[in-house]
Amino acid sequence: MNRCPITYEDCGEERYSQRGLRLLSRRLTRLEDFPYSAAQQRREAIHRAGRMSIQGVQPKLSAVLNVEAGTFDIVESGGRYIIKPQMSEYPQVPENEDVTMKLAEAAGLEVPFHGLIHSKDGTLSYVIRRFDRAGRSGKVPLEDFAQLLGQDRDTKYGSSMEQVASVLDRYCTFPALEKLKLFKLVLFNYLTGNEDAHLKNFSLIRRDQKVELSPVYDLLNTSIVIDSGEELALPLRGKKNKLKREDFTGYFAKERLGLKDKAISRTIRELEDAYPLWINLLGRSFLSDKRKAMYRELLDRRMRTLELLHR
Numbered sequence: 001m002n003r004c005p006i007t008y009e010d011c012g013e014e015r016y017s018q019r020g021l022r023l024l025s026r027r028l029t030r031l032e033d034f035p036y037s038a039a040q041q042r043r044e045a046i047h048r049a050g051r052m053s054i055q056g057v058q059p060k061l062s063a064v065l066n067v068e069a070g071t072f073d074i075v076e077s078g079g080r081y082i083i084k085p086q087m088s089e090y091p092q093v094p095e096n097e098d099v100t101m102k103l104a105e106a107a108g109l110e111v112p113f114h115g116l117i118h119s120k121d122g123t124l125s126y127v128i129r130r131f132d133r134a135g136r137s138g139k140v141p142l143e144d145f146a147q148l149l150g151q152d153r154d155t156k157y158g159s160s161m162e163q164v165a166s167v168l169d170r171y172c173t174f175p176a177l178e179k180l181k182l183f184k185l186v187l188f189n190y191l192t193g194n195e196d197a198h199l200k201n202f203s204l205i206r207r208d209q210k211v212e213l214s215p216v217y218d219l220l221n222t223s224i225v226i227d228s229g230e231e232l233a234l235p236l237r238g239k240k241n242k243l244k245r246e247d248f249t250g251y252f253a254k255e256r257l258g259l260k261d262k263a264i265s266r267t268i269r270e271l272e273d274a275y276p277l278w279i280n281l282l283g284r285s286f287l288s289d290k291r292k293a294m295y296r297e298l299l300d301r302r303m304r305t306l307e308l309l310h311r
Contacts, residue, residue, distance in 0.1 A: 005124055006115030008102075008284040015118060023113055030070040034083070037121035041085035048076055058084050058093065063127075072117070072127070080133050084126040085119070090225050092287055094126035099285035099295075100192055100219040101128075106277040107188055108270055109181075110215040116286060124286060131215050132205070141206035142214060146199035156198040161186060161236040164202055165256050173210045179257040181213050184267050187248055190231055191271070191302045193223035193295075198233045224294040245306045272308050 004011045006020030021028045036044065045059035062079030063072040072083060087093050098116050105111045113129040132142040146156045148167050165182065168175045182202075189197045196218075205214040222228070230240040237247050249268070253259045278299065282292055303309035 003284065003286075005098075005117060005286060008281065020115065023115070024065060025067050027067050028065070028070065031117065032069070032071045034072055034117055034119040034125060036074075036085075036119060038086040038119060038123045038125070039088075039121075041083070041119065041125060042088065044074060045085070048074075058087065060084055078138075080130055082128050082130060083117070084128075086123045086125070092291055093220065093225060094124055095286040096225065096291070096295075097126050097218075097220045099281060099287060100194070100221055101216070102281050102285075103192060103274070103278045104188055104216050104219055106281060107184065107274040109185060109188060112215045112217070128217065131217075142203055144200045145202040145204075148204065149199060151199055153200065156200045157233060159199050159234055160238075161232070161234050161252065162256055164199070164234065165252075167202075167204070168213075171204055171211055173212065176258075178213050179259060180263055180267065183248075183253050183257055183259060183264070184270070185213075185216060186232075186236075186252065187267070187271060187306070189219070190243065190248070191299060191306070191308075192219070193221040193298045193302070194219055194233075195222045195228050195230050196220065196233050201233075221295055221298070223298055224291060243305075248306065268308065275303065275309065 002011050002014060003009065004017035004020040006023060007017050009017045009019065011017040011020075016031050021031060024031070034041075041061060042059045045061050048061070061074050061083040062076065063074050063081045063083050064079055065081060066073050072081065084094055084097070094116060098114060101111050101114045112131045115127055116124040117127050119125050132140045134140050145159075145164055145167055146152060148171065149159055149163060151158060165179065168178045168182065172178045188194075201218045203214040204211055231243050232240050234240075236243065237251050239247075249264055253264045254261075279296070282295055282299075285292065287295065300309055
């Protein structure tokens with residue numbers, strides 16, 4: 001019995017479930033293996049890096065979905081998808097990012113289409129649809145917080161969560177709504193071990209004449225990949241580790257974001273309610289049993305630290 005790498009559903013003898021294919025395109029009836037091995041994908045990413053609009057530490061490819069051929073085609077411009085292959089030095093990063101994004105969706109955070117796809121060498125690559133592209137016109141206005149705070153790729157860690165919060169008042173159409181989203185995202189990053197949420201991993205997007213936080217992206221449990229000894233990439237209350245519930249709820253949510261007790265409690269409850277879904281998703285994910293156990297141990301420990309897991 002196969003499991004669909006896009007939806008985690010059982011799909012019998014097929015490589016993908018019908019629902020998974022439809023999430024990519026209503027016209028898609030099959031998806032062939034991506035015709036590049038992980039090593040070839042990494043080489044292509046390096047070769048094309050200077051001519052593509054996506055950058056970062058992980059190797060990335062820009063691609064379009066060729067529905068007629070049932071495959072992804074690599075392109076240098078006009079790509080609607082980003083594909084990330086297996087990394088040579090760090091195991092199972094695509095599987096890690098995919099399940100972390102699914103946990104975010106289960107928690108009520110806005111996520112773009114994402115999933116895993118089979119490559120020709122039997123490895124899995126991570127694919128995500130670009131939310132900064134739309135229709136035939138091309139780009140949707142998007143700026144990350146490094147740009148908004150006058151920082152760059154080299155100084156993306158040189159800020160704080162307080163400065164991130166200040167951006168919302170300055171630029172968002174309805175800052176109170178975005179502050180609540182930010183609060184949930186920061187809690188989620190902490191709970192899932194995302195210790196690399198730097199300034200370029202937060203963005204504002206303009207949609208329907210409204211400036212708001214973009215859908216989430218680049219969510220990864222980095223602590224089970226590289227244990228930095230930190231809990232957040234950007235300091236909160238002047239610290240990156242040994243964070244407690246009060247730092248998030250009392251200080252950040254109430255003092256810095258100005259959220260009301262009712263909104264804070266509702267957000268906490270939503271994360272508590274998502275926990276059983278998270279455990280199910282982790283169990284069905286494509287992580288190895290060892291890494292599933294590592295992920296679950298960290299999640300449970302941090303849930304208890306924030307007093308969200310009462311057992």
